[in-house]
Amino acid sequence: MNSDTDDEFHAFMVGRWPSLLRTAYLLTGSHHDAEDLAQAALARAYAKWDKVRHSDDMAAYVRKIMIHVHADRFRRRSVREWFTPWLPEAPVADPTVQVEYRSVLADALGRLPIRQRSALVLCYFEDMTHAQVAAVLGTRESTVRSQITRALAKLRQDGALAALTGRPIPARTGLTELAAQNGTIR
Numbered sequence: 001m002n003s004d005t006d007d008e009f010h011a012f013m014v015g016r017w018p019s020l021l022r023t024a025y026l027l028t029g030s031h032h033d034a035e036d037l038a039q040a041a042l043a044r045a046y047a048k049w050d051k052v053r054h055s056d057d058m059a060a061y062v063r064k065i066m067i068h069v070h071a072d073r074f075r076r077r078s079v080r081e082w083f084t085p086w087l088p089e090a091p092v093a094d095p096t097v098q099v100e101y102r103s104v105l106a107d108a109l110g111r112l113p114i115r116q117r118s119a120l121v122l123c124y125f126e127d128m129t130h131a132q133v134a135a136v137l138g139t140r141e142s143t144v145r146s147q148i149t150r151a152l153a154k155l156r157q158d159g160a161l162a163a164l165t166g167r168p169i170p171a172r173t174g175l176t177e178l179a180a181q182n183g184t185i186r
Contacts, residue, residue, distance in 0.1 A: 009049050013042055016059055019126070023063060026121040027070050029110040037073065041066035063126070064136045067118055108158045116151035119144050 020041065024034035045052050045062045055061040109117050115137070122133045123144070130148075134141045155161060 005049060008053065009046055012053075012058060016062065019059070020062065020066065023121060023126055024066060024070075026106070026109060026125050027066075027117065029106045037066060037070055040069045040073075044069060060128075060132065060136060063122070064138075067122075067136060070118075071114065104160050108155055108161050111158070112151050112154060116147045116154070119147040120151045123148055 017038070020038040021034055024037040024041075025031060028034050028037055041062055044065050052058055052061050109120065112120070118137060119133055122128045122136060123130065128136070130141045130144045134144045137144065
C-alpha cells in the first residue's frame with residue numbers, strides 16, 4: 001500500500017479503536033482477548049483495505065470482520081492459561097473489578113450462546129438497528145429479533161443478575177409474562 005492509504009487506515013484505526021475494543025470486550029469477556037480480537041480484526045481489515053474503504057460503512061464492515069474472527073476463534077478455543085510456580089512481582093488492580101454490575105453483566109453475557117450475545121452487543125451496546133445487526137451477522141431481521149428476545153429472557157432468568165438487582169427469578173414464566181413483569185423488552 002502507498003503512504004496515503006496507510007495514513008487513511010491509521011486514522012480509521014485510531015478513531016475506531018475505543019469502539020472496537022469495547023465491542024470486542026463485550027464479545028469475549030476478557031480485556032486481553034478483546035485486544036487480541038480487535039487487533040486481529042484490524043489486521044484482516046488492513047489486508048483488504050481497498051474493499052473496506054469503498055464500502056458504504058467502514059465501521060460496520062470492520063465490526064462484521066470482528067464477528068467472523070470471534071466466531072473462528074470460538075470454534076478453535078483451546079486452553080490459553082499457563083500455570084507458573086511464582087506470582088507476578090507487583091499485582092495490578094483491575095479497575096473493572098470495582099464495577100460489580102459490569103462484571104456480573106459481562107459474565108451473564110458470556111453464558112449466552114454466541115449468536116444471541118452478538119445480536120445483543122451490536123443492538124444495545126453499539127446502538128445498531130435490527131436491520132444493521134442482520135446485515136453484520138448475515139441473517140434476517142426476524143432472526144435478529146428472536147435472538148435478542150431469547151437472550152433478554154435468559155438474562156432476566158440469570159441468577160447472578162437477579163441477585164444483583166434484588167429481584168426474584170419468576171418460576172417457569174413464559175416470555176410474555178416476563179416481558180409484562182419487567183416491561184423492558186424492546
